[in-house]
Amino acid sequence: xxxxxxxxxxxxxxxxxxxxxxxxxxxxxxxxxxxxxxxxxxxxxxxxxxxxxxxxxxxxxxxxxxxxxxxxxxxxxxxxxxxxxxxxxxxxxxxxxxxxxxxxxxxxxxxxxxxxxxxxxxxxxxxxxxxxxxxxxxxxxxxxxxxxxxxxxxxxxxxxxxxxxxxxxxxxxxxxxxxxxxxxxxxxxxxxxxxxxxxxxxxxxxxxxxxxxxxxxxxxxxxxxxxxxxxxxxxxxxxxxxxxxxxxxxxxxxxxxxxxxxxxxxxxxxxxxxxxxxxxxxxxxxxxxxxxxxxxxxxxxxxxxxxxxxxxxxxxxxxxxxxxxxxxxxxxxxxxxxxxxxxxxxxxxxxxxxxxxxxxxxxxxxxxxxxxxxxxxxxxxxxxxxxxxxxxxxxxxxxxxxxxxxxxxxxxxxxxxxxxx
Amino acid sequence: xxxxxxxxxxxxxxxxxxxxxxxxxxxxxxxxxxxxxxxxxxxxxxxxxxxxxxxxxxxxxxxxxxxxxxxxxxxxxxxxxxxxxxxxxxxxxxxxxxxxxxxxxxxxxxxxxxxxxxxxxxxxxxxxxxxxxxxxxxxxxxxxxxxxxxxxxxxxxxxxxxxxxxxxxxxxxxxxxxxxxxxxxxxxxxxxxxxxxxxxxxxxxxxxxxxxxxxxxxxxxxxxxxxxxxxxxxxxxxxxxxxxxxxxxxxxxxxxxxxxxxxxxxxxxxxxxxxxxxxxxxxxxxxxxxxxxxxxxxxxxxxxxxxxxxxxxxxxxxxxxxxxxxxxxxxxxxxxxxxxxxxxxxxxxxxxxxxxxxxxxxxxxxxxxxxxxxxxxxxxxxxxxxxxxxxxxxxxxxxxxxxxxxxxxxxxxxxxxxxxx
Numbered sequence: 001x002x003x004x005x006x007x008x009x010x011x012x013x014x015x016x017x018x019x020x021x022x023x024x025x026x027x028x029x030x031x032x033x034x035x036x037x038x039x040x041x042x043x044x045x046x047x048x049x050x051x052x053x054x055x056x057x058x059x060x061x062x063x064x065x066x067x068x069x070x071x072x073x074x075x076x077x078x079x080x081x082x083x084x085x086x087x088x089x090x091x092x093x094x095x096x097x098x099x100x101x102x103x104x105x106x107x108x109x110x111x112x113x114x115x116x117x118x119x120x121x122x123x124x125x126x127x128x129x130x131x132x133x134x135x136x137x138x139x140x141x142x143x144x145x146x147x148x149x150x151x152x153x154x155x156x157x158x159x160x161x162x163x164x165x166x167x168x169x170x171x172x173x174x175x176x177x178x179x180x181x182x183x184x185x186x187x188x189x190x191x192x193x194x195x196x197x198x199x200x201x202x203x204x205x206x207x208x209x210x211x212x213x214x215x216x217x218x219x220x221x222x223x224x225x226x227x228x229x230x231x232x233x234x235x236x237x238x239x240x241x242x243x244x245x246x247x248x249x250x251x252x253x254x255x256x257x258x259x260x261x262x263x264x265x266x267x268x269x270x271x272x273x274x275x276x277x278x279x280x281x282x283x284x285x286x287x288x289x290x291x292x293x294x295x296x297x298x299x300x301x302x303x304x305x306x307x308x309x310x311x312x313x314x315x316x317x318x319x320x321x322x323x324x325x326x327x328x329x330x331x332x333x334x335x336x337x338x339x340x341x342x343x344x345x346x347x348x349x350x351x352x353x354x355x356x357x358x359x360x361x362x363x364x365x366x367x368x369x370x371x372x373x374x375x376x377x378x379x380x381x382x383x384x385x386x387x388x389x390x391x392x393x394x395x396x397x398x399x400x401x402x403x404x405x406x407x408x409x410x411x412x413x414x415x416x417x418x419x420x421x
Numbered sequence: 422x423x424x425x426x427x428x429x430x431x432x433x434x435x436x437x438x439x440x441x442x443x444x445x446x447x448x449x450x451x452x453x454x455x456x457x458x459x460x461x462x463x464x465x466x467x468x469x470x471x472x473x474x475x476x477x478x479x480x481x482x483x484x485x486x487x488x489x490x491x492x493x494x495x496x497x498x499x500x501x502x503x504x505x506x507x508x509x510x511x512x513x514x515x516x517x518x519x520x521x522x523x524x525x526x527x528x529x530x531x532x533x534x535x536x537x538x539x540x541x542x543x544x545x546x547x548x549x550x551x552x553x554x555x556x557x558x559x560x561x562x563x564x565x566x567x568x569x570x571x572x573x574x575x576x577x578x579x580x581x582x583x584x585x586x587x588x589x590x591x592x593x594x595x596x597x598x599x600x601x602x603x604x605x606x607x608x609x610x611x612x613x614x615x616x617x618x619x620x621x622x623x624x625x626x627x628x629x630x631x632x633x634x635x636x637x638x639x640x641x642x643x644x645x646x647x648x649x650x651x652x653x654x655x656x657x658x659x660x661x662x663x664x665x666x667x668x669x670x671x672x673x674x675x676x677x678x679x680x681x682x683x684x685x686x687x688x689x690x691x692x693x694x695x696x697x698x699x700x701x702x703x704x705x706x707x708x709x710x711x712x713x714x715x716x717x718x719x720x721x722x723x724x725x726x727x728x729x730x731x732x733x734x735x736x737x738x739x740x741x742x743x744x745x746x747x748x749x750x751x752x753x754x755x756x757x758x759x760x761x762x763x764x765x766x767x768x769x770x771x772x773x774x775x776x777x778x779x780x781x782x783x784x785x786x787x788x789x790x791x792x793x794x795x796x797x798x799x800x801x802x803x804x805x806x807x808x809x810x811x812x813x814x815x816x817x818x819x820x821x822x823x824x825x826x827x828x829x830x831x832x833x834x835x836x837x838x839x840x841x842x
Binding site for chain 1: 452491500504511512577
């Protein structure tokens with residue numbers, strides 16, 4: 001069923017297909033999903049389909065909830081939100097029948113997908129495979145509602161936005177599927193955002209580690225949690241479009257074919273805000289106290305720079321970034337601890353963006369970071385902060401340079417179509 | 422909480438309140454439901470709320486299903502249809518919180534309401550009370566999704582249209598509630614349809630038996646199945662409007678206060694069709710074969726008349742009625758068996774209506790049927806068939822006389838406002 005491509009598919013026996021909100025956005029599209037699942041079954045596979053809510057439906061439901069209560073409780077939010085996937089699972093099962101196949105919808109509590117009790121952002125603990133297997137054994141396609149689970153009390157939980165990806169990969173891991181296909185409205189993972197870099201190329205194959213970095217750095221194709229699970233259990237994930245049979249991007253473990261690539265992709269994240277705490281006491285423990293306080297309140301701090309203050313002696317300035325979406329809530333805490341540490345000024349800058357390059361090859365190639373800095377410098381782009389990991393280098397720059405920086409890095413590291421041709 | 426009325430309410434401790442689709446038809450109305458439930462709780466009651474889907478929602482969902490498949494499977498229909506009540510249960514719980522109360526939604530599989538496996542028209546087998554009790558014990562209002570249950574395999578089932586009434590009464594029976602309040606868009610049960618008889622009166626109190634007859638004869642206030650359960654378990658049911666605090670109609674067991682009434686109400690049923698099988702063999706067993714064949718195919722036959730044929734010797738004519746909605750499907754079976762019994766003609770008449778009078782008092786008052794026939798005769802209305810039970814007399818008449826007959830009977834048996842004043 002998996003079309004042969006540059007990466008030759010093994011003969012599959014058990015496949016999970018996940019369809020996002022756009023792919024089930026209308027009854028016509030649900031029929032396409034049905035035909036695709038039936039085709040996969042006819043090709044000799046056992047097929048499990050995971051569906052999201054029809055596009056727009058989750059927002060409609062959450063809108064109703066917010067109309068009913070300004071602060072709707074998380075438990076009841078999940079009861080409402082989970083109906084979106086419940087409806088599309090049943091509609092998909094019906095459409096499969098209408099197209100001449102056999103199917104059975106399964107909800108989170110029926111499968112069952114056991115999660116912790118963190119409503120609206122629950123994490124999967126275990127998945128029972130027996131109901132899925134008994135469905136497959138009858139020759140039926142199992143259509144599982146994505147995004148939802150049930151906690152130990154039998155209360156309905158949801159996994160957070162994009163949670164259907166996580167359901168798909170976790171189900172694939174639990175039943176030992178040979179592949180997990182993620183059908184979406186783009187045709188794969190790109191070397192960078194094609195909207196700002198027309199020479200971006202679709203990646204045929206990428207490692208879990210690289211995908212994880214790209215996802216955390218703003219690439220929106222796969223939910224981070226789903227990549228983590230795929231990596232942990234070694235589930236081959238195939239990201240592809242539901243609008244054609246074209247081969248997409250395989251996300252898999254490392255192997256020889258991946259070794260040549262130094263930089264796999266360029267990402268950018270606009271959800272960064274820079275915080276500049278001026279003139280704290282320059283003594284041991286100050287930074288620990290600042291970031292301990294942030295961690296305590298669950299604010300995730302990213303890039304950190306500490307340097308001797310330009311404005312006063314025995315003083316230091318601390319700069320760090322955190323999510324723009326957290327900034328408003330974090331400000332009181334930042335200012336409280338800054339005051340305590342002797343600072344009398346905190347500056348904020350939301351006009352920043354983090355551009356990153358990601359690639360397994362960095363581990364064995366020296367000078368990649370230096371090359372990145374040089375490329376940015378050549379475009380006259382000032383670097384405000386830097387952070388690195390084993391397979392990633394990130395630079396904080398002024399937001400106005402976003403597109404310029406991304407295109408320059410994409411070209412500079414040989415990722416553009418022309419370069420690879 | 423129950424306002425004192427002509428029927429004095431006992432001091433209640435545990436009350437079930439059911440709100441239909443119109444009563445939860447918008448967020449504003451759901452807020453009213455929330456306030457009413459909180460008021461009932463503040464008055465010292467433990468409160469269980471049962472909700473239907475928001476009006477229009479069930480039709481929207483079934484529309485989607487029929488778009489996905491011309492013959493959607495019953496199992497998947499129930500998965501979809503049950504989301505309507507799931508959403509309103511959670512919205513109601515949220516609204517109760519927003520109004521300062523405490524609540525928790527409970528779905529059919531959470532309660533749990535165990536049914537048989539007859540999808541789209543399941544019957545309740547057992548209801549576990551423990552989750553409801555543990556919710557009440559925490560001082561919370563339990564908001565139970567109506568209409569839905571779960572079968573022994575954990576598959577979602579629904580109870581058929583109007584099934585939320587059944588959920589309410591069955592839950593009330595299971596937890597030993599002191600009363601089950603059915604909130605609806607009318608203010609109680611009327612002596613007849615006020616739309617065709619302006620002098621119809623609201624009934625303050627009616628017996629289960631009478632309510633059951635009225636419900637089967639076309640009065641749409643309560644679902645028949647819910648009255649059966651209320652009668653079986655002796656649950657006092659209070660049918661009332663959700664738009665005011667006015668006392669509605671109590672449906673209860675017989676007691677002295679009910680004895681005086683000879684006729685409690687006048688009903689009419691337009692869903693009758695008359696079938697006239699001409700010239701069957703006039704020998705024993707013929708009628709048995711005809712109606713045995715109808716029963717086998719699950720067509721419910723109502724009034725039956727057999728008489729010597731006017732057209733041929735040794736022949737008999739058989740007339741009976743069945744539901745208009747069954748007629749098209751029943752015709753082939755009727756004609757097949759009619760032929761076998763020697764008949765060469767079957768006539769159908771859909772221009773008929775069944776008018777009925779219902780009252781416990783008939784058991785001890787002679788001559789009620791005769792009085793009914795006289796009243797109709799005085800209006801020049803021909804009676805085509807008659808059926809009686811211990812507490813009911815029904816006459817089949819031409820449909821054009823419906824309003825005339827209902828008004829004449831309503832007046833003739835002293836049910837009109839003026840008469841009772």
